[in-house]
Amino acid sequence: MDLLSLNALVNRYVWGPEMMLVFLLVGLYLTVRSGFVQFARIGVILRETLGAIRERALGAGGEITPFQATMVALGATMGQGNLIGVTAALLAGGPGAIFWMWVAGIVGMATKFAEATLAVHYRRRFADGSVSGGPMYYLSRGLPRGLAWLGGLYALLAALAAFGIGNLTQSSAMAASLKAAFAIPPGLTGLFVALVVAFILGGGIRRIAGFAQTLVPLMVLVFLVAGVAELVVYAGRLGGAVAAIFQGAFGAPAVAGGLGGYALAQALKAGVGRGIFSNEAGLGSAAIAHAQAQVDHPVRQGFWGVIEVFLDTLVVNTLMALILLASGVLPQATGAAQAFVAAWNLPSGEAIAAVILALFVFTTLVSWGFYGEEAASFLLGEGIRWPYRITYVVVAFVGALGGFETVTAIADTLNGLMAIPNLLGLLLLGGAVARLVRGFFRGEPWQPPQG
Amino acid sequence: MLPQPAERGILTVKKMLKGNLADLPLPELLQTLATSSRGGLLAIRAPGLEGRVGFRAQRIVMAKAGGLAGADALRLLAGLRQGTFAFGPSELEEENLAASLAEALTGVLEALEAFRPLTALPEDWSRVLQKSGRRQEFELALPELQLYTEAEGKTVAEALAAPGEVLERARTLNRLLARGVLVARVVRSVAPVTLVALPYYGPVTGLAYVDRALYQRWSERLGAPFRLRVRAPRGGEATFRVEPRDAIPERVMLHDRELRKLRAARGTRLKVVPEVEDGSIKP
Missing domain, CATH: 2.40.40.20 (Barwin-like endoglucanases)
Known part of the structure; x- marks a missing residue:
């Protein structure tokens, strides 16, 4: 078996239904261990996050505000998966997939909550006041000594996967989209992306956070405004689209017996897949950003993890799905990318789609650059930061030129593999999550781990 | 609240003699100034209390302290165990004492002796009186109860300078402090x-x-x-x-x-x- 065949085999498993089941089970376990936080504490979560969005930094450890950390995480989470990924899910699973996407997203809220909470709890604080955290830290510091190597494994996978999921895939998609809409040569897009990313990554987490806190809300706003305008155009079909989601959730009603069961299975697989992978809950990547937040208690940042999934899966993905369903383009679609562009039935629809896609992939590119750099510095020390940044920027440039399918495929598998040590760690650290939640809701101060 | 010194004109006194009550007690100070045949105004400044005594023609003709005037003011000033004074020539705005020098000094000496056993009274009259907060029952006589209800939140000087007989109030307050019904706390303000x-x-x-x-x-x-x-x-x-x-x-x-x-x-x-x-x- 050659390398590519092996990669394809592993890829099928790490992104396949078996792994989806593991994601869901770990999410359900963390839902229980956190005291059903996404349901029982929804009022607190909203008041602590969106209700306090204008609040300044707390100044209690960490580098950036909780909101900035969440925007960095959202910048990475929201990418092609929210646009073309949702389109693909609808094509594969029908409207019912969206219902199962919601279910998986709600379960994923507990996973992301646990990741963000643990990231702050086990983060490292350095002499210069900077902090580093994420799965590599909670795995190496939180797990028994015999399993601490999982932290190193995670860091290795993340540092390499960042070049694929965060870089090549994104810059090539951006270049292709801008070329199609505005005839911009991919080389020019690549050069522009490389220069801007170099400037942002060069400023460290503070500059990345400053960029993310401006561009990510703007990106979401542009999408929401364009999306709502689109729904106004399709207002007459909106009721039908919503009805189709619920009817399709349990198999197409007109299809009986085995065909109905097949439709249900397809809807489940496509929907759960989108609900899990779109928000990256379980991959652990967003925890690297959440670890940077200035908070007095890890659970407070965990709340932002819940909101991150809410915005990604329940707001952006749902809006995208409604646009696609109401537009009626799906039955005639020849592919996800084509259907995504065709759904925008506004003046300059293709241009709007291209700009939205460019914004989504660009923020992903920046945030993943930071994730990869943090993972690399965990493995090789602070000296690796600049070499990693330069390599990342060069890859962003060449990625725009296209033709790196093999590298992208391998990186995609590495990205999927990140979930294995992370989910195992979350399972074993469920008790720590439960203790932190209990302590927080008893009003106890946070006691960072020693050593 | 005591008026500010500038309002009272104390700062306008052209100072000729100044010192500390700990070095020169009030009876000796008054006698010295009265017999020196110099008219003028003695300004006394103590924590929580300011007073003035006016002299003319070898007599004490005016006394003011807190809200009190005349002999009551002199008796109140006699209780001070710390504070500074300054004497200088100044126009007196009024006269409120008709007694002879001997009568005035006798009154001051008697007040001084009356204050001497009142050891529960703090030297610092700027301390604020507060209910002790102890969970304990006290039996209070009517004057004690009256002072207890009035004194909360006031300084020692304000409580003593309230209308009424000074020495009687001083004895009542001393009893309340000695029994722990009231406490006199040092209070400094903290800006919000x-x-x-x-x-x-x-x-x-x-x-x-x-x-x-x-x-x-x-x-x-x-x-x-x-x-x-x-x-x-x-x-x-x-x-x-x-x-x-x-x-x-x-x-x-x-x-x-x-x-x-x-x-x-x-x-x-x-x-x-x-x-x-x-x-x-x-x-």
């Missing part, structure tokens, strides 16, 4: 600060947490247990027990429910001022 609200959750309510460094500063400044008065921008106000907590600079943590009662939320800027427990320090 603006802190950002941060909620906490759990079963414990009525508690506010502030950053450990700020708590330490307030403790040193106030020198007594204190509570925290919190004012929200939309008018809500309440007091809380206060405890220090690490790593919450520029924050005040209040229970989520109490924060909502104040019509505030996480991130709301709250005006807070520490108050000595059972006290009434005004910001």
